[in-house]
Amino acid sequence: xxxIFLKAGFVLYAAAAFFIAIPxxxxxxxxxxxxxxxxxxxxxxxxxxxAFRWHAAGRxxxxxxxxxxxxxxxxxxAVYFAFTFLYxxxxxxxxxxxxxxxxxxxxxxxxxxxxxxxxxxxSRWIGIxxxxxxxxxxxxxxxxxxGVLYIVSKRRAAGTEQLxxxxxxxxxxxxxxxxxxxxxxTTGSAWADAAWGTYWGWxxxxxxxxxxxxxxxxxxxxxxxCGWKDTRAAWxxxxxxxxxxFTFIGVNFILPGLHSYQ
Amino acid sequence: MRIAFxxxxxxxxxxxxxxxxxxxxxxxxYSSVWFFCLLGLFALNLLVCTVDRILFNRKxxxxxxxxxxxxxxxxxxxxxxxxxxxxxxxxSEGQRADSxxxxxxxxxxxxxxxxxxxxxxxxxxxxxxxxxRVRVEDRGFSGQYRAQPGVEYPLGETGYSxxxxxxxxxxxxxRENRAVSRSGQPLNPALLVRIKGPALSEERWIFxxxxxxxxxxxxxxxxxxxxxxxxxxxxxxxxVDDPGRRISFSRDIKVNAPLEYRGYxxxxxxxxxxxxxxxxxxxxxxxxxxxxxxxxILMNSGIIGILYPKxxxxxxxxxSNI
Numbered sequence: 001x002x003x004i005f006l007k008a009g010f011v012l013y014a015a016a017a018f019f020i021a022i023p024x025x026x027x028x029x030x031x032x033x034x035x036x037x038x039x040x041x042x043x044x045x046x047x048x049x050x051a052f053r054w055h056a057a058g059r060x061x062x063x064x065x066x067x068x069x070x071x072x073x074x075x076x077x078a079v080y081f082a083f084t085f086l087y088x089x090x091x092x093x094x095x096x097x098x099x100x101x102x103x104x105x106x107x108x109x110x111x112x113x114x115x116x117x118x119x120x121x122x123s124r125w126i127g128i129x130x131x132x133x134x135x136x137x138x139x140x141x142x143x144x145x146x147g148v149l150y151i152v153s154k155r156r157a158a159g160t161e162q163l164x165x166x167x168x169x170x171x172x173x174x175x176x177x178x179x180x181x182x183x184x185x186t187t188g189s190a191w192a193d194a195a196w197g198t199y200w201g202w203x204x205x206x207x208x209x210x211x212x213x214x215x216x217x218x219x220x221x222x223x224x225x226c227g228w229k230d231t232r233a234a235w236x237x238x239x240x241x242x243x244x245x246f247t248f249i250g251v252n253f254i255l256p257g258l259h260s261y262q
Numbered sequence: 263m264r265i266a267f268x269x270x271x272x273x274x275x276x277x278x279x280x281x282x283x284x285x286x287x288x289x290x291x292y293s294s295v296w297f298f299c300l301l302g303l304f305a306l307n308l309l310v311c312t313v314d315r316i317l318f319n320r321k322x323x324x325x326x327x328x329x330x331x332x333x334x335x336x337x338x339x340x341x342x343x344x345x346x347x348x349x350x351x352x353x354s355e356g357q358r359a360d361s362x363x364x365x366x367x368x369x370x371x372x373x374x375x376x377x378x379x380x381x382x383x384x385x386x387x388x389x390x391x392x393x394x395r396v397r398v399e400d401r402g403f404s405g406q407y408r409a410q411p412g413v414e415y416p417l418g419e420t421g422y423s424x425x426x427x428x429x430x431x432x433x434x435x436x437r438e439n440r441a442v443s444r445s446g447q448p449l450n451p452a453l454l455v456r457i458k459g460p461a462l463s464e465e466r467w468i469f470x471x472x473x474x475x476x477x478x479x480x481x482x483x484x485x486x487x488x489x490x491x492x493x494x495x496x497x498x499x500x501x502v503d504d505p506g507r508r509i510s511f512s513r514d515i516k517v518n519a520p521l522e523y524r525g526y527x528x529x530x531x532x533x534x535x536x537x538x539x540x541x542x543x544x545x546x547x548x549x550x551x552x553x554x555x556x557x558x559i560l561m562n563s564g565i566i567g568i569l570y571p572k573x574x575x576x577x578x579x580x581x582s583n584i
Contacts, residue, residue, distance in 0.1 A: 086575055116385040116492050119517035119530075175569045182565050186558040195518045197348065197529045197546035199554055200339070220569075 005049035012042030017097045057114045062130035069107035073100040075138030095145030125191035133184030139177025144241030146170040147234040208247040215240040269304045328564030335557035342550030353377035355539040362545040373504040380541040383495040393488040421460040428454035448491035496530045498541040
């Protein structure tokens with residue numbers, strides 16, 4: 001059931017991306033509404049896929065790589081919708097769809113078997129720890145995409161209102177995502193204390209998550225206090241997300257520790 | 263501010279109404295509990311407004327809170343480092359301990375801890391039949407089955423078929439060299455399969471943990487038993503006796519559910535698959551944890567307080583141009 005709903009979501013997102021890719025003027029006026037409808041229904045299916053998985057597994061479906069990828073892509077689209085609602089920031093649609101489709105492709109090719117949870121993962125903390133982290137990741141990955149866009153289009157659009165808005169949106173995405181990162185990190189610490197009796201053990205995943213968090217701390221201080229609103233801020237956003245990605249995936253494969261449960 | 267004015271108007275109205283009453287009934291208003299509450303609320307409101315106006319604004323509070331929380335977390339960590347310690351206890355069923363091992367030697371516990379029972383819980387892995395893979399070498403046949411006991415599975419056109427006859431979760435040979443299960447725990451899962459072939463029939467044990475051991479006459483047909491039993495929970499049932507306080511109780515210690523008593527936390531940490539009546543517990547005494555967690559709560563509130571007001575859209579369609 002999960003697979004079917006996930007594939008349906010994927011197809012609807014892809015269809016939305018297809019309509020966005022068509023140059024303006026080719027289609028009639030209704031296409032904007034159609035795109036939005038495709039995206040919304042894709043998100044509904046995506047949400048149902050997670051709900052069904054939750055029900056079928058009898059536990060929060062946030063344990064395996066497959067489940068993380070499904071949740072990560074869901075969080076990206078969720079943040080997109082939040083920002084559309086708050087700021088009508090339709091520019092996030094393209095980077096959001098690119099990221100979500102990439103992650104979902106990886107998920108659909110991955111091992112989707114429902115694996116039982118090892119004792120350490122059976123905790124009431126898993127829900128809040130993982131969901132908050134991935135919503136944070138969703139916002140920060142969009143900020144990363146905007147950072148890249150900022151740097152790429154800097155020469156052509158230097159000094160324009162568009163470039164300024166890009167920076168503002170990037171800043172707002174970090175502002176939105178960072179508190180989620182903080183809740184994720186501190187609940188993770190509380191969980192570690194409940195499971196192992198150490199609220200901080202300098203496990204590679206913990207250390208990397210702290211470094212990631214500090215990179216965004218630097219970004220926020222520079223942006224708010226020192227007025228970094230240019231390429232430097234964009235580079236920090238890019239660097240921050242690369243650190244995030246390393247924390248999320250890199251650590252599992254390169255640095256063994258308490259978080260590599262397989 | 264608005265609340266203060268509302269309260270003020272209510273107080274004025276009530277006082278005036280009270281003044282209209284006959285003198286002997288006036289205490290009903292002026293000495294009543296609710297009138298005092300009303301005045302108290304007004305005073306509180308005034309205090310908050312004043313403090314808010316004179317001392318700081320909301321932005322500053324959130325910023326101070328967040329940065330102070332870092333100090334609180336760090337001081338909690340310092341308290342942990344200076345006054346906290348951790349060690350371990352190893353207990354067999356029925357054994358009692360009043361001390362634990364740390365890096366710096368043995369430390370006394372202010373209570374006794376006795377292991378009443380240690381148990382493992384397993385995920386039900388063979389619910390839909392036993393996972394079996396079969397290969398018939400000379401015919402190039404291979405297949406995967408979820409085999410139900412007693413059901414005969416023909417293997418394509420090879421002329422072979424197999425049936426699961428018996429399952430032992432913890433396979434050992436007893437003194438008379440009979441295959442028996444030492445315990446109910448799936449520590450060495452083994453499956454007895456009956457093979458009917460074109461030349462002969464035989465019965466053969468296959469082992470999930472030892473795929474290389476396959477003793478049989480007709481090794482043209484090979485089996486794999488793919489059962490991977492997974493542990494669901496480790497559970498140490500302990501009794502705590504505190505003669506000084508005349509307290510005595512039993513509790514289950516599980517991963518993610520430590521025993522907390524008198525500032526000590528006791529965690530499920532290790533077990534021995536060869537000796538299931540044994541448990542390894544970690545003992546932690548850490549007065550810094552509460553300080554750190556207080557810091558966490560303050561930090562989260564502070565960060566949300568600083569950042570989320572900045573998310574407020576200023577006017578509709580602020581970014582509709584991008």
